[in-house]
Structures are given as structure tokens and as C-alpha cells.
Amino acid sequence: MEDVIKVRQLSKSYKDLAAVKDLSLSVKHGTVFGLLGANGAGKSSAIECILGTKKYDSGMVSILGMDPQAKRKLLFENVGVQFQEANYQDKITVGELCEVTESLYKKAVDYRNLLGRFGILSKEKNTVSELSGGERQRLFIVLALLPDPEVVFLDELTTGLDTKARHEVWKILSNLKAKGLTILLTSHFMDEVEALCDTICILKKGQTVFYGTVPEAISKSPHDTFEDAYLWYSDEGADDDENI
């Protein structure tokens, strides 16, 4: 299977602070990759460097065989992105935001269909600011999936969703994965990571402390559950240095 996302020796620092150090990863076609770590471990910086919205200091990135900075317009016809924060115009409605986003691509799927699958079709006429946190989160997943992408980046996929909604999102993503969609996600929910991810990478202060599958992560740790294993690797809570 081909590598859809390839990252080699990626490093990024802000002044003297290393946000990402020597990150290497590869994500194969039709698989789900989880980038994990505590807040401030460098996940968002890594994603932004991979997407080309931040400049990295050294390393190499390719998505679908393209350099995201050089081939931006071509690449993002086939790549969907959901950022951690929702960004939208004041007073814009759900329908308008979908319509505009759809118009940016040469090919796109019917947004009403996607809104329906994510259970927010009834909100089409509402303004985005009127939505609940969970509805807005689902809307931005819909926007990421609109171009019928080959790859999606989902930063903090289900933050703000209730359990039922999270399970529904997992089901939709699993179906899309079965159809060949490649996914790179970050998440703070280990049950979600266990349910979705084929490969994971755990970051701590910008460094890779584990790379492999969920079962491997458990077996290489002194713990029996993935949640405990993750905490052991990431040492979450043991550090106050969370402002990277």
C-alpha cells in the first residue's frame, strides 16, 4: 500500500522552544492515524507544519505525493481539514457556509446529504453561532468531508460531542475508511483512538515517545489498558510545561 502522508525528520521551534522535534511518520492509504499527546505536546504545530500553514525549520512533508506549500491549490482539492477552532463569518448560516465551501472545489458531494448523516440538516437555516458546541463540531467535520477528499485531517475530532454523537461520528468515519479514505486525527479520548486508529504516534514535548499500533502500545508498557499505557507514555499531568 502506498503512503498517502509522508513526514521525515520534521522539526519546528518557536524561538528557543522546540515544538516538534524530528517527527517522522507515514500514513497508508485507507488507514487512520492518531497523533496523540497532552495539550502543548506539539500536535497542532505538527499538523500545521504538515498542512503547510506553518513553516517548518527542517524536514520533508508530502501528502498524496505533493509538497503542500508548493502545490497548495492542487492538493487541497483532495484534502479536507477540520481545525481545532471553528472559524466562520458573523451571521453566516449553516447552509451558506456549506454552499460557499462547496463552491471552492471542482468536485464536491451534496452537503445536505452530509448534514443529514451528521444529524444537523434541520439546522441548515440557522446561523452557525446559534449552534451548540457539538453541532458546530459536526458541521466542521462535514465541511472537511465536503470535497469528497482522499485524506482528511481532523484536529480534536469529537471534543464537545456527547457519547451518542461520538459513536455516530466513529461509525461514519469507519464507513468512509472502508471506502478508502485516509484519516489523520488528534484526540484526547482513548476509547476513540482504540476504536478508530490503525497506527498511533504519541508526542511528549515535541518528541515521539511511541510509534506503532494500539496493542503494541499496551504490550510495551507496564499496563493492561490503553488509557493507562497512554498516560504512562505521555506522562500527562506530571508536567506543568503546557504552553508550547
Place this chain on the structure above:
Amino acid sequence: MMKTFRTMLKTELKLSLKGMDMFIFAICMPLVVLIILGVIYGNKAAAHGAEYSFLEQSFGGIASIAICAGGVMGLPLVVSDYRNKKILKRFRVTPVSPVMILSVQVAIYTTYSLVSLLLVFVVARFMFGLRLQGNIVYFIGGYLFVMLSIFSIGMMVGGIAPNTKIAGIIASILYFPMLIFSGATLPYEVMPQALRKVADVLPLTWGIKLLKAASLGLPVDSVLIPIIVLIAIAIVCIGISLRFFKWE
């Protein structure tokens, strides 16, 4: 391409109208100024023995108020607001280009300006008997040209201002002096000599001189310098705004 432009234009225009501020500053304000000047000066001749009235002389200036409001206030503020809200960041991970984003906004403020021009003309014609003595094709051509030049200033400020606050300050520094001292509201002809020297520094003053010449049918040689100044501004500002466009 056309689909993107049309959809974005439709939505952005709707959002802009919901905001109301351009309706006030670009549509209502020129009409208010027109009516005030019309009531004060009526159909009086611009000068003793002049072939045109005072209001006809001021028409070019009044018509440019909407250009000024949209170009140096509306345009830079909306672009920097979209950067601040990280809307541009989201656009960056889609295939859309900066040229498209800026063109849509330019089209919106062009629409406001043309609507304002039409309203000002109709009201001036029927309330105060304004006659367009010059060539209407020259006037409309000149209007679009002045618009391009003034909008390019706004594109530059919006494209490169580091944050909304600085964009707001620059926009105010450009907008208020141009509104008052370029001859758009306060007629150039009633300004004392010293004030005219200040006015001549402002880009819009040159635009208004051009519009005045076109609307009054004044000789071509008087417009050469304004045209050169405005072309230079447009080239420099559009170049800078595209070259240094900031997504974040």
C-alpha cells in the same frame, strides 16, 4: 472559478448587508451630503460667469464618497477581520486563491459604489436639476478608474495589516481626512489656499479632480497628472497586497 466567485459574492453581499454599516456610509451618507449642498447652494453658478452650477461642480466629489467609504474603510476592515477570525486560515487549506478572496470583496464595494452613484445622480437630477455637461462614457470610465485606484489602497491595508486594531487605525487615518479634505464633502473650491495644499496630498483629491473634469467636460490636459498619480497608486498597492498577502 465563476461558480466560486458567484457563490462567494452572493453570500458575502448578504453578510455585508446584514452588517448595515456600508449601507449607512456608502449609500445614505452621499445622499445626505448631496441634499445639504443642494439646499445651501441650490442652482447657483459655481463662480461668477461659470457655465455650470455649484452643485454640478460638486457632483464628482459627492459621487466619490461611496468609493472612499468602501475602499479605505470597508475593504481593509473586512479582510483583516477575516484574518483575525482565522477564516482566511481555513480558506488556506482549500483551493481558493487570495486573488479570488480579494476580488469578491472588491466586487461587493464596487456594487455599493455604483448603486450610490446612480442614487446620487437620480436625486441630483430630479431634486436639483443637475446636468451632466461632460461625456457620460468618460465619467463612468473615470469613476471605475478612481475606484480601482482607491480600492487598491484598501486591498493593501487589508492584505498586510498585522491585526484588526492596526487595520482600523490605518483605515481611520485614511478615511476621515479623505472624506473631509479631499473635496468629497467639503467642496475643494470653498477651501482656503492652505487647506488645498493639504488636500493635494490625498489620493482621492486627484480622483475627484478627474471626475470633475469628466462631469463638467473640462479639457483633457487638466486630467493628465491625476491619471498618472492614480495609476501609480493602483500598481504599487495591488502589487504589494498580492505579493505580501497574509493568511494569518
